[in-house]
Amino acid sequence: MKLPKEFEYYLQKGVIKKQAPDNPRAEFLIKESERSLQGLKNRIDVMGIDEFNANSIIKDCYDIIMGLIRAKLLLKGYLHLEILPMKERFHILKN
Numbered sequence: 867m868k869l870p871k872e873f874e875y876y877l878q879k880g881v882i883k884k885q886a887p888d889n890p891r892a893e894f895l896i897k898e899s900e901r902s903l904q905g906l907k908n909r910i911d912v913m914g915i916d917e918f919n920a921n922s923i924i925k926d927c928y929d930i931i932m933g934l935i936r937a938k939l940l941l942k943g944y945l946h947l948e949i950l951p952m953k954e955r956f957h958i959l960k961n
Contacts, residue, residue, distance in 0.1 A: 883945045892940035899933040902926065 876882045906926050915923060939946055 881947055882939070883947065885943055885945045887943045888940040888945075892937040895933045895937035895940070899930045899937070902930050902933070906930070 873882075877884070906923065910923065913919060936946055
């Protein structure tokens with residue numbers, strides 16, 4: 867199994883850029899993750915988990931976790947370029 871690289875590797879490769887902390891955007895991501903989690907809990911309470919919805923529940927969990935990770939990066943002053951449109955990614959990488 868190939869393990870993730872150290873954080874510094876992604877900074878050097880330009881996948882993550884240092885910037886000023888973006889508290890409003892981070893707070894938005896946190897609130898969206900909280901709302902998604904509550905919606906997921908409600909859906910599980912009503913429908914339960916079975917072979918037909920298990921995969922979509924896992925995808926929802928992944929999205930919630932990634933939203934919280936991105937929020938933490940923004941609070942610490944980092945920008946993960948995959949959340950930007952492709953045009954903006956190229957602009958940042960060139961500079």
